[in-house]
Amino acid sequence: MKREGSPFKGVMTVALKEAADHMTSARMHLIMLLVLLTAIGAVYGAINHIRDTTSEDPFLFLKLFTTAQQPLPSFASFLGFLLPLVAIALGFDAINGEYGRRTMSRLLAQPIYRDALLFGKFLGALLVIAIALLTLWLLMTGLGILFLGLPPSGPELVRSIAYLAATLVYAGVWLALAMAFSTLIRSAATAALAALALWLILSVFWSMIAPLVAGAISPVDPYNPMTLLSNFETQQVIARISPQTLYGEVSSMLLDPSNRSVGPIFMSQLQGALINAPLPTMQSLTIIWPQISGLFAAMVLLFTLAYTVFQRQEVRA
Amino acid sequence: MSDTVIEARGLTKRYGSNVAVNGIDFSVEAGEVIGLLGPNGAGKTTTILMLLGLTEADGGDVVILGKDPVRQPLQVKADVGYLPDSVGFYNNMTGRENLAYTARLSGLSHAQAAENIAAALEKVRLTDVADKRVSTYSHGMRKRLGIAELLMRKCRIAILDEPTSGLDPQSTRELLDLIRSLSRDGMTILLSSHILDAVQSVCHRIALFNKGRIGFLGTMEELAAKLGGGAFIVDVEADGIDLSKAVKSAKGVKSVTPDGDGQWHIETERDIRPELGRLIVQAGGDLRNMDLRRTRLDEAYDRFFKEYGNEA
Numbered sequence: 001m002k003r004e005g006s007p008f009k010g011v012m013t014v015a016l017k018e019a020a021d022h023m024t025s026a027r028m029h030l031i032m033l034l035v036l037l038t039a040i041g042a043v044y045g046a047i048n049h050i051r052d053t054t055s056e057d058p059f060l061f062l063k064l065f066t067t068a069q070q071p072l073p074s075f076a077s078f079l080g081f082l083l084p085l086v087a088i089a090l091g092f093d094a095i096n097g098e099y100g101r102r103t104m105s106r107l108l109a110q111p112i113y114r115d116a117l118l119f120g121k122f123l124g125a126l127l128v129i130a131i132a133l134l135t136l137w138l139l140m141t142g143l144g145i146l147f148l149g150l151p152p153s154g155p156e157l158v159r160s161i162a163y164l165a166a167t168l169v170y171a172g173v174w175l176a177l178a179m180a181f182s183t184l185i186r187s188a189a190t191a192a193l194a195a196l197a198l199w200l201i202l203s204v205f206w207s208m209i210a211p212l213v214a215g216a217i218s219p220v221d222p223y224n225p226m227t228l229l230s231n232f233e234t235q236q237v238i239a240r241i242s243p244q245t246l247y248g249e250v251s252s253m254l255l256d257p258s259n260r261s262v263g264p265i266f267m268s269q270l271q272g273a274l275i276n277a278p279l280p281t282m283q284s285l286t287i288i289w290p291q292i293s294g295l296f297a298a299m300v301l302l303f304t305l306a307y308t309v310f311q312r313q314e315v316r317a
Numbered sequence: 318m319s320d321t322v323i324e325a326r327g328l329t330k331r332y333g334s335n336v337a338v339n340g341i342d343f344s345v346e347a348g349e350v351i352g353l354l355g356p357n358g359a360g361k362t363t364t365i366l367m368l369l370g371l372t373e374a375d376g377g378d379v380v381i382l383g384k385d386p387v388r389q390p391l392q393v394k395a396d397v398g399y400l401p402d403s404v405g406f407y408n409n410m411t412g413r414e415n416l417a418y419t420a421r422l423s424g425l426s427h428a429q430a431a432e433n434i435a436a437a438l439e440k441v442r443l444t445d446v447a448d449k450r451v452s453t454y455s456h457g458m459r460k461r462l463g464i465a466e467l468l469m470r471k472c473r474i475a476i477l478d479e480p481t482s483g484l485d486p487q488s489t490r491e492l493l494d495l496i497r498s499l500s501r502d503g504m505t506i507l508l509s510s511h512i513l514d515a516v517q518s519v520c521h522r523i524a525l526f527n528k529g530r531i532g533f534l535g536t537m538e539e540l541a542a543k544l545g546g547g548a549f550i551v552d553v554e555a556d557g558i559d560l561s562k563a564v565k566s567a568k569g570v571k572s573v574t575p576d577g578d579g580q581w582h583i584e585t586e587r588d589i590r591p592e593l594g595r596l597i598v599q600a601g602g603d604l605r606n607m608d609l610r611r612t613r614l615d616e617a618y619d620r621f622f623k624e625y626g627n628e629a
């Protein structure tokens with residue numbers, strides 16, 4: 001059946017209202033404070049470390065993102081860990097919150113499609129995350145210039161901006177997940193817990209689960225080296241179900257130009273390669289493209305799930 | 318020629334094995350005020366939700382203003398305003414901001430919205446608190462804010478689900494006046510309510526819902542006729558006479574109900590006060606008082622559900 005009228009009517013109105021709400025909410029302020037403190041800590045640690053050990057590294061600026069100084073993790077890895085939390089905080093009550101406040105039926109009685117409400121909410125939250133990420137990125141660059149005294153080079157800029165874009169897609173996956181939970185589960189608290197549980201499983205326990213499952217599916221035969229390889233590949237496939245893994249691969253490829261592959265490397269592939277010579281930016285992007293598409297697909301899939309459920313929901317509040 | 322603005326045919330909604338709305342047909346003419354009445358759980362809210370496309374009907378179809386709400390929801394919703402039974406707002410925004418948001422969603426221009434909102438808030442007496450957060454509003458104030466939203470949008474059809482619940486007597490009266498004046502201006506209004514005299518005072522026609530069906534749809538007079546009673550009631554106070562016997566057989570009398578202590582309610586087809594007075598005096602009674610009024614909706618309602626309430 002064909003519907004008339006644009007499904008996008010009202011999207012921007014909803015998105016801007018949501019973004020304004022998030023920007024002024026105590027929830028967002030708290031979580032951004034946490035992110036900011038951790039970011040500054042990580043960068044500060046990285047700067048100290050780089051100062052102590054600096055060599056003639058042509059990608060010093062990118063090192064800011066990846067260098068970890070115990071006990072703090074690197075900026076990139078803590079972003080991979082904390083960003084889902086931000087996304088969940090912004091999305092867990094997107095839909096069920098409207099039911100709870102009893103504003104849903106009033107909203108949907110306006111001449112807009114349900115699509116517009118869902119998509120507007122998604123865009124609004126993503127906009128807020130994008131602004132936060134951009135702020136962080138500028139802060140890093142500023143600190144880098146201030147303490148290391150060197151501006152990023154052209155390739156570094158391109159790489160770090162590509163990294164920023166990939167990070168936004170990664171946040172989008174978690175946002176779509178949180179919104180899917182907020183559509184499926186009527187209680188906001190339960191939806192938040194469910195999303196947090198999934199986040200813990202995928203980001204903390206998945207690296208333990210993957211080898212176990214891989215061992216069961218394709219066990220290693222000590223006399224057959226090929227089983228070792230197939231075990232490793234199974235493990236990788238399972239690990240890649242978690243967006244955390246995909247994102248980790250993306251950020252390590254983009255932020256470390258000397259990385260040549262995300263999978264196992266065979267000696268034959270290394271023939272003629274200059275070990276540790278940086279890979280051109282475009283090639284790094286090409287290698288990592290499947291991961292980025294994977295993240296994007298996951299985001300679209302989760303959003304579609306939320307959309308399908310929401311379209312058919314009865315609006316009695 | 319009057320034109321039909323809402324037309325529903327065979328509207329059905331099932332929840333599992335429970336049939337909430339069971340094949341309802343009705344049509345509403347432009348400018349009419351229709352009251353939806355019936356016990357809790359009779360299917361009034363469910364019917365309203367199906368009209369608005371807020372829940373999917375399991376069967377039947379609806380035409381609103383000549384359009385199909387499923388295919389052309391935006392055009393339909395642009396002309397139909399809805400006040401839910403439990404209306405909510407964003408607590409962290411002021412009343413005015415809440416209305417401004419829905420005004421933007423409904424596509425009003427900024428200037429137009431500001432003007433309409435100010436006028437609407439004035440009408441529901443919320444101007445003083447318009448710039449306070451909704452979290453500081455009472456239940457009735459929220460309800461009135463919901464009504465202001467309807468006014469602001471200037472729709473052609475308004476659907477109100479229990480608009481009077483939680484309103485103080487003054488606000489109730491004002492709402493009823495408002496409904497009357499909106500109806501005079503040509504707005505079609507559908508309202509559900511449990512406050513029967515409110516419904517009677519504003520509605521042209523009433524629909525009695527009974528277990529998912531419309532048991533009756535028509536005017537008060539038609540309802541009285543259907544129930545086999547008269548359209549009027551004469552309240553009589555008299556001494557020294559038993560009216561139950563004396564006037565029972567008089568022409569135009571439908572029934573006589575004693576109300577204790579020399580008082581009777583006499584149901585009649587028309588105004589027969591002169592004849593009644595003569596009868597009582599001739600029979601030697603002392604007539605103290607005699608009042609003519611229309612049958613009250615609550616009386617008809619009780620009768621209706623006594624007679625038809627047990628029908629499946």
Ligand SMILES: Nc1ncnc2c1ncn2[C@@H]1O[C@H](COP(=O)(O)OP(=O)(O)OP(=O)(O)O)[C@@H](O)[C@H]1O
Nearest residue numbers: 314332335337355356357358359360361362363364
């Ligand atoms: N979400 C639901 N799931 C299952 N049954 C429902 C649901 N919502 C309503 N019902 C049932 O549908 C029937 C009609 O409910 P509806 O809300 O339309 O009644 P109503 O006439 O508006 O009553 P009230 O006067 O109490 O507002 C009831 O029997 C109710 O139990």
Ligand SMILES: [Mg+2]
Nearest residue numbers: 361362402478
């Ligand atoms: Mg109801």
